[in-house]
Amino acid sequence: MNKAFKIGIFENEEKFISxxxxxxxxxxxxxxxxxxxxxxxxxxxxxxxxxxPTAAYFFGLFAIIAVLAFLYYxxxxxxxxxxxxxxxxxxxxxxxxxxxxxxxTVTIASLAAFSARSGLYPGKENTIFDHRSTDxxxxxxxxxxxxxxxxxxxxxxxxxxxxxxEVLDKEYESINA
Amino acid sequence: xxxxSTVSTTFRIISLTLIVIGATSFLAGLxxxxxxxxxxxxxxxxxxxxxxxxxxxxxxLQSISQSGWSSAFKRIPEAMMAxxxxxxVLFLLLYFGMHDIYHWTHSEAVASDQVLQHKSAxxxxxxFILRMVICFALWVLFTWxxxxxxxxxxxAGPDNIMVLFxxxxxxxxxxxxxxxxxxxxxxxxxxMSIDAHWYSTLFALKNVVAAFLHGVSIITxxxxxxxxxxxxxxxxxxxxxxxxxxxxxxxxxxxxxxxAQFMIIWYGNIPEETVYYYVRWQEGWKVLFFLEIGLNxxxxxxxxxxxxxxxxxxxxxxxxxxxxxxxxxxxxxxxxPGTTGLLRFGWIEAGMLLGFAGLFALxxxxxxxxxxxxxxxxxxxxxxxxxxx
Numbered sequence: 001m002n003k004a005f006k007i008g009i010f011e012n013e014e015k016f017i018s019x020x021x022x023x024x025x026x027x028x029x030x031x032x033x034x035x036x037x038x039x040x041x042x043x044x045x046x047x048x049x050x051x052x053p054t055a056a057y058f059f060g061l062f063a064i065i066a067v068l069a070f071l072y073y074x075x076x077x078x079x080x081x082x083x084x085x086x087x088x089x090x091x092x093x094x095x096x097x098x099x100x101x102x103x104x105t106v107t108i109a110s111l112a113a114f115s116a117r118s119g120l121y122p123g124k125e126n127t128i129f130d131h132r133s134t135d136x137x138x139x140x141x142x143x144x145x146x147x148x149x150x151x152x153x154x155x156x157x158x159x160x161x162x163x164x165x166e167v168l169d170k171e172y173e174s175i176n177a
Numbered sequence: 178x179x180x181x182s183t184v185s186t187t188f189r190i191i192s193l194t195l196i197v198i199g200a201t202s203f204l205a206g207l208x209x210x211x212x213x214x215x216x217x218x219x220x221x222x223x224x225x226x227x228x229x230x231x232x233x234x235x236x237x238l239q240s241i242s243q244s245g246w247s248s249a250f251k252r253i254p255e256a257m258m259a260x261x262x263x264x265x266v267l268f269l270l271l272y273f274g275m276h277d278i279y280h281w282t283h284s285e286a287v288a289s290d291q292v293l294q295h296k297s298a299x300x301x302x303x304x305f306i307l308r309m310v311i312c313f314a315l316w317v318l319f320t321w322x323x324x325x326x327x328x329x330x331x332x333a334g335p336d337n338i339m340v341l342f343x344x345x346x347x348x349x350x351x352x353x354x355x356x357x358x359x360x361x362x363x364x365x366x367x368x369m370s371i372d373a374h375w376y377s378t379l380f381a382l383k384n385v386v387a388a389f390l391h392g393v394s395i396i397t398x399x400x401x402x403x404x405x406x407x408x409x410x411x412x413x414x415x416x417x418x419x420x421x422x423x424x425x426x427x428x429x430x431x432x433x434x435x436x437a438q439f440m441i442i443w444y445g446n447i448p449e450e451t452v453y454y455y456v457r458w459q460e461g462w463k464v465l466f467f468l469e470i471g472l473n474x475x476x477x478x479x480x481x482x483x484x485x486x487x488x489x490x491x492x493x494x495x496x497x498x499x500x501x502x503x504x505x506x507x508x509x510x511x512x513x514p515g516t517t518g519l520l521r522f523g524w525i526e527a528g529m530l531l532g533f534a535g536l537f538a539l540x541x542x543x544x545x546x547x548x549x550x551x552x553x554x555x556x557x558x559x560x561x562x563x564x565x566x
Contacts, residue, residue: 040566041565053484057482084444084446085446086444086446092436092439092440092443092444093440093444095436095440096440
């Protein structure tokens, strides 16, 4: 069975946010929203929680320990060489390498964690509800499968009252998101 | 909402008492141990000047970036900038103590020292005083101009408000270049020249960042104190987060420069350079040396890392207290080993620190009470009152 959606297009952030608020007041469940740039408030409004910062913190902790262990292993245990009269375990000179490698590890690991969690991989074809959300428009998507015609009508009027420049009606066979 | 802060009589009496304590211990110290007293005079003097200069740097950055969130708090850096003329007078008094602090002012030492002879074109008393006068003249002039423009904004009509706003931005742009150059020279002159044989090109940058870091922490502390007394009722978690992000970011930058200076010298291992750290790694000093990096970098970094703690007024206050102690230790470790070399914190140090703190508090509080606490004319005030992100 096809899935039906109402897609509201908004031109600015304020109208978009106030529209989300009034949709939630009327108990319409929002399927998803798309914005040209990240907005913290939307994140809180939709009650989404992210554990990515916590994950990044532990990646960082892991990276620091791993890099220092690696440097200790290479320069003290495996192949000790005296550089300019320094001790084998010359900790201050390890710091710079540790900082750089930690940043690198956290970046790559966070990207991997984010991709794995949200099911992204190279070459994946996502369903894009409205292409203008990748440009300068703010998009609210509501699933209308469980709504009758009267309620759908109310939904469209509500979004238009809140300042949607357009409300589209689209049906998809399957969603890749 | 209370519009203007006041200086209560109790506050005035306490700060005047502190000033008297400071002056007494300074004078008594001059007779008992003049070198120790002058070295300590330089520490506390530079300490409070760096707070004022850090505030000035913060202020200029806010105007240049046209930032809205901080516009309601801009009277506080302005009030701290009011300390600079007083610091100028106090610093010129250092002329009488130069012989006790700076090794290169001794003509017999210079005569038998090739390095000092080579540097004497730069390191000599008249030029030193001249540089000091030029630096202070520029700082006093520009902070006065910034303050004047800001006060004019309060009474400006809608047509010339943007003129004044752009004017203060222009002054800030000029001042930030002057600040970078003159404050670097001052750090070289006043602190680095104590160890006249030693030099580090990162030294000035580290001290500029230290001034900025501790200036911002004191601005934040004053905001919190006023908030407790019922001013700034609009202060929300986003303001707190922005203040703590400043402290967090600057403590990382400070730690970066501190470590960069240390590591290059440690790695290069050239005796002329390592002697600076060798002295500071002796018994007793080593504790302060590590306490310094711990208080100024490690603790603020770890404490302010989570979002929850960086929006908590009590946690930020504790971090600021660490930083206040950290800056004193930082200056103590930079100044004392090259002068007396005595690791001692007695009544001279404590008394003078209290005296200067009283003077600084009195000047800042008086300057704060002279203008409306929340600038009504600032074009971005509304953004600051309803700040969120």
